[in-house]
Amino acid sequence: MIKGLFEAHLPVSNLEKAKEFYKSLNLELAWEDEDTAFFWIEKEKSWLGLWEGEEVETPYHPSLRHIAFRVDYEFMKDSLNWLEERNINAVPFGKRTSVEPFVRPNQGNASVYFQDPDGNSLEFMCFVDVPPVLKGRQEKFLVEEWEELLR
Incomplete structure (x- = not known):
């Protein structure tokens, strides 16, 4: 049975700049490596993954x-x-x-x-x-x- 949302992901062009932005939203950094960072949305419940790469060029659409x-x-x-x-x-x-x-x-x-x-x-x-x-x-x-x- 589904209990909630565990994770979601977004592309970013500059991981360091993105990390500073998401920290300013009071999100806590859960872990990171050279091109990825995960922030807790609700600690131990759900997190947001930020991925540095060319996928950031994907045009926005609500989906x-x-x-x-x-x-x-x-x-x-x-x-x-x-x-x-x-x-x-x-x-x-x-x-x-x-x-x-x-x-x-x-x-x-x-x-x-x-x-x-x-x-x-x-x-x-x-x-x-x-x-x-x-x-x-x-x-x-x-x-x-x-x-x-x-x-």
């Missing part, structure tokens, strides 16, 4: 070169400040122009997106409680708008 880190809702609300403290810029998702965290009621989650130095897509994501009356809504709401809807 490739993307990782979503699970966070809680309170962190999500302050995620832009947290990223800014680390000199990391949030990026818009898809065709959106705003970088603000947003809620997808139809999926029951909230997200904010950013990138690592190699353009790998990273996301903070959390579950949100969705009242039955809002579960079918397809539009995306900024967190502030979402909280207003819930009042």
